[in-house]
Structure formats: structure tokens, C-alpha cells
Amino acid sequence: MVLAFVLNSPFILHGYRVNPANFDFHCHSAVSDGLLPPAEVARRAAVNGVDLWALTDHDDLGGLGAAEEAAAEAGMGFVPGVEISIEWKGVPIHVVGLGFDPGHPTLSGGLEELRSGRVERAKRMGDAMAAIGIPGVYEGALCFVTNPSLISRAHFARYLVSIGIARDIPGVFQHYLTPGKPGYVDHRWATLEETVGWITGAGGVAVVAHPGRYRMSGGDMRRFLDDFKEVGGQGIEVTCGSHSPDHIMHFARLARHYAFHASRGSDFHGPEESYVDLGKLPPLPEDLKPVWRLVI
Ligand code: AMP
Ligand code: MN
Ligand code: MN
Ligand code: MN
Numbered sequence: 001m002v003l004a005f006v007l008n009s010p011f012i013l014h015g016y017r018v019n020p021a022n023f024d025f026h027c028h029s030a031v032s033d034g035l036l037p038p039a040e041v042a043r044r045a046a047v048n049g050v051d052l053w054a055l056t057d058h059d060d061l062g063g064l065g066a067a068e069e070a071a072a073e074a075g076m077g078f079v080p081g082v083e084i085s086i087e088w089k090g091v092p093i094h095v096v097g098l099g100f101d102p103g104h105p106t107l108s109g110g111l112e113e114l115r116s117g118r119v120e121r122a123k124r125m126g127d128a129m130a131a132i133g134i135p136g137v138y139e140g141a142l143c144f145v146t147n148p149s150l151i152s153r154a155h156f157a158r159y160l161v162s163i164g165i166a167r168d169i170p171g172v173f174q175h176y177l178t179p180g181k182p183g184y185v186d187h188r189w190a191t192l193e194e195t196v197g198w199i200t201g202a203g204g205v206a207v208v209a210h211p212g213r214y215r216m217s218g219g220d221m222r223r224f225l226d227d228f229k230e231v232g233g234q235g236i237e238v239t240c241g242s243h244s245p246d247h248i249m250h251f252a253r254l255a256r257h258y259a260f261h262a263s264r265g266s267d268f269h270g271p272e273e274s275y276v277d278l279g280k281l282p283p284l285p286e287d288l289k290p291v292w293r294l295v296i
Helices: 002-008 038-047 064-073 105-131 137-142 153-162 169-177 192-201 218-230 245-258
Strands: 011-013 016-018 052-055 077-088 091-098 205-208 235-240 261-265
Touching: 038 052, 038 064, 052 064, 064 077, 077 105, 077 192, 091 192, 091 218, 091 235, 091 261, 105 137, 105 153, 105 192, 137 153, 153 169, 192 205, 192 218, 205 218, 205 261, 218 245, 235 245, 245 261
Parallel strands: 052 077, 205 235, 235 261
Antiparallel strands: 011 016, 077 091, 091 205
16 A cells, blocks of 8 residues: 555656656547647646646657647646557557657657558558448548548548448448458558567657457467567556456456556547547556656
């Protein structure tokens, strides 16, 4: 109890009082597939009571400058972040990087290469949808893209809902955009080793994003976490927008087992499109080591 109190007691960061119990280290802006510009995401986080925040756009660092500025204006602590798309033994997995130097050339170069394959993949997704009788989907998805170098399945989903192909975003993913479904196209993402190398090489901390969302057996998850730790990963999201109370308990156990630091992130994409709003998550189980301790 005393230890938990020390770990979670408020502290002063850049002159601001920070309550680490309300950190939110996973969310998106219009620089990737979120709906709001980075500064608006920052303001919304601050209004929601977040006082230590990271913007973690997919594969792109372009929003970090505006995010940091808006966070400072709102009196909120800020940590640079990114969510990187990888593939491990054929399974698409996301790794969040936190607290790195955004100007580090190996990280920004690696991300640039990762982004460059997205347009070609998106065109193939358009072809795949045309093959089942739904033409013009690539062009339609482009109307929802806010950063031309970052087209994601989320943009396809928004377009397909807008033309009435499915009632809502989860429905489109379920019927068209997930592995085995007609609009899903494989892609060569980054490897686990290179991704964690980019993050740690830039002075940051690598964290497994939303582990409860991967279709993996318990044994494969442990093998993945063994590999993740082996290459220098240090954290895992325990409390996140897509985790049930059972997931939180399960991944808290794995965090203890691997001596990982625990992260907490809403995965907010937009006001009507997210499991949970910024900062509106349950707290981390008190005995876990919160990941913010590694990045401030
Ligand atoms: P991509 O990086 O192009 O593969 O797109 C992945 C993005 O699609 C994720 O970051 C989410 O924003 C969104 N997404 C993936 N699966 C789902 C789902 N089942 N329901 C809603 N959104 C999803
Ligand atoms: Mn997304
Ligand atoms: Mn993700
Ligand atoms: Mn995300």
C-alpha cells in the first residue's frame, strides 16, 4: 500500500502538477486515422483531466510538434509517442513507442519506409473490393484521408459506412476488412526487432499495444512477449480502450511475470468512434510499475 502510494503520488513536471494516475499514452490525430487535429486532441485530453499525455499516431511523427505546443498551453505534461505496425510470425501487432527523440533519423527513416507501402496496399484493397462488386472504394477512402502518406483501413471503413455497405465501423471490419474477409490485403509491416530497435535507439521505451486484441493462443502470446523482451521491449498496455476487466487482470499478471512496466491508453480516434474517451479509463492495478516512470 505504501509502495503504491509512492508510485502514484502527484509530482511536478515542467512546473505543472502531474497526477500520474491519469496518464493516457495511446491516441490518434488526423495525422494518422484519428478525426481531430493534434492540438484539438491535446485540448480534449486536458479538459478530460489527463495531465500526462502522449499522442501516438500510426507510423508518423508529424503531429508531435503541434501536440506538444497545445499540451504546454493546456498545462498538461507531454511525452512523444508513436504506434508502429509490425508483423510477428504472420500476426499483425502494434507496438507503441514513448519518450524517444522525434528527430532521430533511424526512427523517422524507418517510419517513412513503412508508410510508403500503404498507398500500394490501399489500391490493392480497392481492387479486392471491386472484385466483389463494390467499385471505387480506394478513391472513396481517399476522401476521408487527412494525411496523404497515411491511408489506413479506418479510412476505408468510414467510406464504406458512408455509402451504406455496413451500419457501423465495427461491422465493416467484421465483414470486409479483417483477415480472411474480401477487402483484407496482406502487407509487409516492420519486424519486431527493427521496430523495438528504432524506438530504443532513439532513446524511447517500447510498449505492446492492446494485447487483448490479437488473435493468438496463450502460448503464442507468451512466445511473443519472450521475443519482445529479448529485443529490448519494456512495457505492455494493461488498461486500454479495448480491454475488458478480465483482460486487465490477465495482462496485469503477464506484466508482473515479465517485469514489464504497465501502460494505460484510451486508443481514442474521435468523439463518436472510440471505445473510450481520452483519460476515461480505469486506473492501473496499484502494484504495477507505471510506464510513465521510464519516460519523464
Ligand atoms: P491499418 O493500419 O491500415 O491496418 O488500420 C488499422 C486501424 O483500423 C486501427 O488502427 C484502427 O483504427 C482500425 N481498426 C482495426 N480493426 C478494427 C475494428 N475491429 N474495429 C474498428 N476499428 C478497427
Ligand atoms: Mn487506428
Ligand atoms: Mn492499434
Ligand atoms: Mn491505436
